[in-house]
Amino acid sequence: MAESDIFKAQGFGQKLGLGEQPALVIVDFVNGFDDPALFGGGNIHAAIEETVLLLKTFRALGLPIAHTRTVFAADGSDRNLFMMKVPALAGMTEDNPASHIVPLLTPVAGELIVKKRDASAFLGTDFSSWLARNRVDTLIATGCTTSGCVRATVVDALGHGYRPILVTDCVGDRALGPHHASLFDMGQKYADLMTRAEVTAALTADARRAAAE
Amino acid sequence: MAESDIFKAQGFGQKLGLGEQPALVIVDFVNGFDDPALFGGGNIHAAIEETVLLLKTFRALGLPIAHTRTVFAADGSDRNLFMMKVPALAGMTEDNPASHIVPLLTPVAGELIVKKRDASAFLGTDFSSWLARNRVDTLIATGCTTSGCVRATVVDALGHGYRPILVTDCVGDRALGPHHASLFDMGQKYADLMTRAEVTAALTADARRAAAE
Amino acid sequence: MAESDIFKAQGFGQKLGLGEQPALVIVDFVNGFDDPALFGGGNIHAAIEETVLLLKTFRALGLPIAHTRTVFAADGSDRNLFMMKVPALAGMTEDNPASHIVPLLTPVAGELIVKKRDASAFLGTDFSSWLARNRVDTLIATGCTTSGCVRATVVDALGHGYRPILVTDCVGDRALGPHHASLFDMGQKYADLMTRAEVTAALTADARRAAAE
Amino acid sequence: MAESDIFKAQGFGQKLGLGEQPALVIVDFVNGFDDPALFGGGNIHAAIEETVLLLKTFRALGLPIAHTRTVFAADGSDRNLFMMKVPALAGMTEDNPASHIVPLLTPVAGELIVKKRDASAFLGTDFSSWLARNRVDTLIATGCTTSGCVRATVVDALGHGYRPILVTDCVGDRALGPHHASLFDMGQKYADLMTRAEVTAALTADARRAAAE
Numbered sequence: 001m002a003e004s005d006i007f008k009a010q011g012f013g014q015k016l017g018l019g020e021q022p023a024l025v026i027v028d029f030v031n032g033f034d035d036p037a038l039f040g041g042g043n044i045h046a047a048i049e050e051t052v053l054l055l056k057t058f059r060a061l062g063l064p065i066a067h068t069r070t071v072f073a074a075d076g077s078d079r080n081l082f083m084m085k086v087p088a089l090a091g092m093t094e095d096n097p098a099s100h101i102v103p104l105l106t107p108v109a110g111e112l113i114v115k116k117r118d119a120s121a122f123l124g125t126d127f128s129s130w131l132a133r134n135r136v137d138t139l140i141a142t143g144c145t146t147s148g149c150v151r152a153t154v155v156d157a158l159g160h161g162y163r164p165i166l167v168t169d170c171v172g173d174r175a176l177g178p179h180h181a182s183l184f185d186m187g188q189k190y191a192d193l194m195t196r197a198e199v200t201a202a203l204t205a206d207a208r209r210a211a212a213e
Numbered sequence: 214m215a216e217s218d219i220f221k222a223q224g225f226g227q228k229l230g231l232g233e234q235p236a237l238v239i240v241d242f243v244n245g246f247d248d249p250a251l252f253g254g255g256n257i258h259a260a261i262e263e264t265v266l267l268l269k270t271f272r273a274l275g276l277p278i279a280h281t282r283t284v285f286a287a288d289g290s291d292r293n294l295f296m297m298k299v300p301a302l303a304g305m306t307e308d309n310p311a312s313h314i315v316p317l318l319t320p321v322a323g324e325l326i327v328k329k330r331d332a333s334a335f336l337g338t339d340f341s342s343w344l345a346r347n348r349v350d351t352l353i354a355t356g357c358t359t360s361g362c363v364r365a366t367v368v369d370a371l372g373h374g375y376r377p378i379l380v381t382d383c384v385g386d387r388a389l390g391p392h393h394a395s396l397f398d399m400g401q402k403y404a405d406l407m408t409r410a411e412v413t414a415a416l417t418a419d420a421r422r423a424a425a426e
Numbered sequence: 427m428a429e430s431d432i433f434k435a436q437g438f439g440q441k442l443g444l445g446e447q448p449a450l451v452i453v454d455f456v457n458g459f460d461d462p463a464l465f466g467g468g469n470i471h472a473a474i475e476e477t478v479l480l481l482k483t484f485r486a487l488g489l490p491i492a493h494t495r496t497v498f499a500a501d502g503s504d505r506n507l508f509m510m511k512v513p514a515l516a517g518m519t520e521d522n523p524a525s526h527i528v529p530l531l532t533p534v535a536g537e538l539i540v541k542k543r544d545a546s547a548f549l550g551t552d553f554s555s556w557l558a559r560n561r562v563d564t565l566i567a568t569g570c571t572t573s574g575c576v577r578a579t580v581v582d583a584l585g586h587g588y589r590p591i592l593v594t595d596c597v598g599d600r601a602l603g604p605h606h607a608s609l610f611d612m613g614q615k616y617a618d619l620m621t622r623a624e625v626t627a628a629l630t631a632d633a634r635r636a637a638a639e
Numbered sequence: 640m641a642e643s644d645i646f647k648a649q650g651f652g653q654k655l656g657l658g659e660q661p662a663l664v665i666v667d668f669v670n671g672f673d674d675p676a677l678f679g680g681g682n683i684h685a686a687i688e689e690t691v692l693l694l695k696t697f698r699a700l701g702l703p704i705a706h707t708r709t710v711f712a713a714d715g716s717d718r719n720l721f722m723m724k725v726p727a728l729a730g731m732t733e734d735n736p737a738s739h740i741v742p743l744l745t746p747v748a749g750e751l752i753v754k755k756r757d758a759s760a761f762l763g764t765d766f767s768s769w770l771a772r773n774r775v776d777t778l779i780a781t782g783c784t785t786s787g788c789v790r791a792t793v794v795d796a797l798g799h800g801y802r803p804i805l806v807t808d809c810v811g812d813r814a815l816g817p818h819h820a821s822l823f824d825m826g827q828k829y830a831d832l833m834t835r836a837e838v839t840a841a842l843t844a845d846a847r848r849a850a851a852e
Contacts, residue, residue, distance in 0.1 A: 003388035010252055010387070011301040016294065021561070039223055075748040080768060081229060081371045085402060088224040109714040117765055118372040119402070124765025126756055128554070129719060132587030135447070135561050147398050155365050158294045159331040161558030174223070175216035181394030185360050189298055189332070234774070288535040293555060322501040330552055339543055339550025341767070342506060345800030348660070348774050374771030429814035436678055436813070437727040442720065465649055507655065507797045511828055514650040544798035545828070573824050581791050584720045585757035600649070601642035607820030611786050615724055615758070 004184070012188040016163040018202055019137030023064035026051060027121060027143025027150050029105050030069055032098030038088070040174060044144045047172030050196050051142045052104050054170055057200050059108070061207050064134045066112040068121045068143070068153075071099050082118050119152035128160050138163045140199060141191070142170035147178035154191045164191035167199055217397070225401040229376040231415055232350030236277040239264060240334060240356025240363050242318050243282055245311030251301070253387060257357045260385030263409050264355045265317050267383055270413050272321070274420050277347045279325040281334045281356070281366075284312050295331050332365035341373050351376045353412060354404070355383035360391035367404045377404035380412055430610070438614040442589040444628055445563030449490040452477060453547060453569025453576050455531050456495055458524030464514070466600060470570045473598030476622050477568045478530050480596055483626050485534070487633050490560045492538040494547045494569070494579075497525050508544050545578035554586050564589045566625060567617070568596035573604035580617045590617035593625055643823070651827040655802040657841055658776035662703035665690060666760060666782025666789050668744050669708055671737030677727070679813060683783045686811030689835050690781045691743050693809055696839050698747070700846050703773045705751040707760045707782070707792075710738050721757050758791035767799050777802045779838060780830070781809035786817035793830045803830035806838055 007013055029048050032038040058065050072078055074093045083089045092099040107113055114127050121127045131139070139162045143150050150171050157164040166186050173179035187193045194202075220226055242261050245251040271278050285291055287306045296302045305312040320326055327340045334340045344352070352375045356363050363384050370377040379399050386392035400406045407415075433439055455474050458464040484491050498504055500519045509515045518525040533539055540553050547553045557565070565588045569576050576597050583590040592612050599605035613619045620628075646652055668687050671677040697704050711717055713732045722728045731738040746752055753766050760766045770778070778801045782789050789810050796803040805825050812818035826832045833841075 003390050006254055006388050010299075012299050014298055014300060016297055041219060073752070077749050077751045078765070078769070080765070080772060081374060081376060082402075084229055085227055085371070085404075086223075086225050087227060110716050112716045113712070118768075119368060120372065123369070123372040124763075124768060126585075126717070126719070126763025128558075129585060129587035129757075129763060130717070132554075132558055132563075133719060135563055137558075137561055147394075148402055152368050155332055155368070156336070158298070159333065159336040159552075159555060161294060161555035163294060175219050177216050178394065178398055181360075181391065182398075185391055185395075189295075189361055191298075286539070290536050290538045291552070291556070293552070293559060323503050325503045326499070331555075337550075337552025337555060339504070339506070339798075341771075342544075342550060342798060342800035343504070345767075345771055345776075346506060348776055350771075350774055372765075372768060374768035429816050432680055432814050436725075438725050440724055440726060442723055467645060507800060507802060508828075510655055511653055511797070511830075512649075512651050513653060545794060546798065549795070549798040573820075574828055578794050581758060581794070582762070584724070585759065585762040587720060589720055589723075601645050603642050604820065604824055607786075607817065608824075611817055611821075615721075615787055617724075 007188045016192050018165065019163055021134070021136050022138040022140050022203065023066065023131060023134060023136040024054065024058045024140045025066045025068065025121060025153065026055065026105060027068050027141065027153055028070055029102050029143050030098065031100055031102055032092060033144050034102050038098055042172060042174040042176055043179065044172035044174065047144065047170050048102055048104055051170040054142060054167060054196050054199065055105060057203060061203060064136060066114055066127065066130065067101055067107050068114040068116055069099055069101060070117065071115045072117060078117055080117055119149045120156045121153040122156035122160060131162055136162060138165060140165050140167060142167050144171065145173040146171045147173050147182040151182045151186060154186055158190045165199065166191040166193050167196050168193050169196050220401045229405050231378065232376055234347070234349050235351040235353050235416065236279065236344060236347060236349040237267065237271045237353045237355070238279045238281065238334060238366065239268065239318060240281050240354065240366055241283055242315050242356050243311065244313055244315055245305060246357050247315050251311055255385055255387040255389055256392065257385035257387065260357065260383050261315055261317055264383040267355060267380060267409050267412065268318060270416060274416060277349060279327055279340065279343065280314055280320050281327040281329055282312055282314060283330065284328045285330060291330055293330055332362045333369045334366040335369035335373060344375055349375055351378060353378050353380060355380050357384065358386040359384045360386050360395040364395045364399060367399055371403045378412065379404040379406050380409050381406050382409050433614045442618050444591065445589055447560065447562050448564040448566050448629065449492065449557060449560060449562040450480065450484045450566045450568065451492045451494065451547060451579065452481065452531060453494050453567065453579055454496055455528050455569050456524065457526055457528055458518060459570050460528050464524055468598060468600045468602055469605065470598035470600065473570065473596050474528055474530055477596040480568060480593065480622050480625065481531060483629060487629060490562060492540055492553065492556065493527055493533050494540040494542055495525055495527060496543065497541045498543060504543055506543055545575045546582045547579040548582035548586060557588055562588060564591060566591050566593060568593050570597065571599040572597045573599050573608040577608045577612060580612055584616045591625065592617040592619050593622050594619050595622050646827045655831050657804065658802055660773070660775050661777040661779050661842065662705065662770060662773060662775040663693065663697045663779045663781070664705045664707065664760060664792065665694065665744060666707050666780065666792055667709055668741050668782050669737065670739055670741055671731060672783050673741050677737055681811060681813045681815055682818065683811035683813065686783060686809050687741055687743055690809040693781060693806065693835050693838065694744060696842060700842060703775060705753055705766065705769065706740055706746050707753040707755055708738055708740060709756065710754045711756060717756055719756055758788045759795045760792040761795035761799060770801055775801060777804060779804050779806060781806050783810065784812040785810045786812050786821040790821045790825060793825055797829045804838065805830040805832050806835050807832050808835050
């Protein structure tokens with residue numbers, strides 16, 4: 001039996017579907033993760049370019065948008081276990097361009113910027129309260145890395161009560177093995193998988209329907 | 214370049230090491246996950262048998278022990294998104310033996326039993342406060358599934374400030390592909406990987422040292 | 427200058443208003459808190475009787491309803507700091523009628539029952555994910571005690587992104603000094619204060635408007 | 640029966656005692672809360688002056704120290720419900736001196752600075768993981784206001800597994816009624832109350848004992 005058949009036989013992988021109020025999160029598309037010499041590589045840059053188009057759609061539709069950055073204090077005061085495991089994170093300080101969002105996706109005023117120090121956008125941040133306040137029920141997830149901060153954010157989104165939709169061509173990883181393995185796991189247990197084109201079509205159809213009412 | 218070399222070049226995968234106060238968590242080793250017709254299969258049963266030995270060590274050393282179970286209300290009142298994604302979870306009610314801890318690992322009085330409704334043992338529970346109260350700094354993680362509830366628990370442990378040690382032969386998954394992919398990811402980003410024999414030797418040496426002081 | 431004038435001059439005490447999706451939470455109206463020999467007294471019983479009417483309204487309108495209970499394990503495994511501060515909480519075990527919801531407010535199938543071990547209904551529970559999943563934006567808060575579990579729940583509701591409305595005649599405390607002091611603090615900083623009659627009128631008007639659309 | 644006798648008869652107000660690893664938190668002693676024209680007044684300035692002495696003790700003993708600031712984004716992107724209730728909080732931006740820690744208590748490198756947007760230092764921050772990582776078991780709480788951010792922080796500390804010690808002369812409020820009411824509530828349910836002199840004596844005695852071993 002193929003591995004995917006085991007999950008199918010046990011009833012995994014049902015669809016959540018889009019809800020009534022989607023929001024976009026762009027996880028850690030910062031210069032340091034767009035640079036193969038730092039934390040980048042693999043299909044990350046291609047995912048950034050695809051996300052540019054999705055961000056445009058969200059802005060056009062006036063939907064809530066959040067960006068995340070990983071930022072640590074220069075004096076080491078907020079050094080944590082994640083940094084012990086990955087010491088180069090110490091360089092992601094406020095003033096280092098490596099921690100700044102890539103120019104292709106520069107936030108505009110009013111878009112939330114979540115500064116975090118762990119993998120998940122939810123952990124140690126007030127991202128969840130922003131989602132609740134905006135009555136978001138669906139979190140469209142993009143960013144990097146698929147097997148790292150994106151996955152941690154998706155698992156937490158599900159647990160916090162927000163349906164995660166993982167945009168398969170808007171997420172990237174420095175290595176393709178972990179990328180594909182995490183796509184599989186998330187599709188079975190935590191998120192719906194959709195391409196950017198599918199998400200765009202669904203959101204646009206929703207917006208048309210709302211305008212017609 | 215091999216994928217593991219990319220991570221190595223970027224400085225991932227450093228060791229956290231054992232701290233001063235370890236605790237054991239046994240994630241979801243319940244009958245339903247020991248049954249291939251329900252949520253089980255793969256190397257889960259073998260991991261249960263290996264965990265019996267580790268539990269014995271923790272009890273002998275008098276170290277803190279926690280078990281987790283996934284339990285939902287019979288009336289559907291706490292139905293959540295995880296259950297939408299995996300509908301068979303609805304059967305994991307208090308009275309269903311599928312939700313009970315496997316007989317080989319039956320908790321004894323005083324061991325914490327965390328009832329949860331999401332993947333992570335931390336989400337929607339007071340597991341974290343139990344760890345803090347016991348001044349735990351190292352969480353020895355066992356259970357199933359490696360790519361599901363164990364991984365979610367390990368990611369949260371790191372984020373909450375507790376060093377995760379993943380016991381590689383005491384964790385199992387219904388399919389080996391996801392099992393190995395998650396071992397790799399966790400070893401690079403979130404946890405130290407040790408065998409049961411290595412953990413046992415380290416804990417026993419610590420205990421001897423403490424007794425000698 | 428009267429104390430309330432200091433708050434007024436600094437701009438405290440603005441109204442949040444009711445949002446689009448209210449839910450009711452009934453905090454710890456259990457037998458042990460309806461018994462002056464245990465944790466009760468003061469105006470708690472009167473608040474229970476008033477809450478019976480509000481619960482009826484919520485049921486008639488089909489709005490989400492949650493009850494909380496404080497429940498500890500009989501074997502002491504989940505003993506925490508709250509219990510160190512208030513040792514009699516150890517008696518609030520699953521089987522002790524003191525921990526059961528008062529007969530006047532017995533939950534019906536489908537109403538959420540949050541079992542907690544701290545003051546706030548949010549701490550160490552998945553109450554927040556239930557609110558998010560139901561797209562609740564307004565939490566109508568009743569229960570006891572005003573200065574204890576109700577206040578802790580209200581402060582957390584605000585922080586989690588749900589507007590708290592404190593129903594002044596549906597909350598009670600074992601002593602009136604703390605009751606009134608907490609009403610004041612919450613009205614200035616964390617919640618809108620409304621009577622049961624005001625909440626009922628507002629919800630009924632909303633329902634009529636929705637039906638007319 | 641006096642109100643305090645009701646609490647006594649029901650067993651409230653037991654002592655937690657100091658644990659083995661205390662940390663200091665100084666809540667929101669920023670210029671805006673030291674200014675009666677903004678958020679200050681009452682006994683806040685006196686509490687700041689007393690806290691200067693306690694901070695000196697903590698630095699001399701090399702114990703972990705955290706400061707909190709309330710900081711909102713200038714573009715309104717992180718506007719939340721707390722700000723709806725207290726609109727003047729919108730002015731507490733990164734560049735506004737009102738949000739800066741008072742000169743008497745300026746942090747030195749290595750001391751944690753928690754930027755928060757709600758009352759509690761725990762909500763939407765990674766303060767808890769810093770405490771866990773440092774194996775703190777006792778949180779010595781100072782700052783302002785007693786009935787606001789200090790109380791919310793103390794309630795959360797207890798719930799997260801850290802014993803709160805409220806330093807009665809190092810906390811202040813813009814009005815004395817709420818100050819005293821919250822001291823009473825916290826002493827009964829959430830924290831031990833000690834003066835600065837008592838805390839200093841206890842910490843110094845602990846340090847001497849440790850040095851003698």
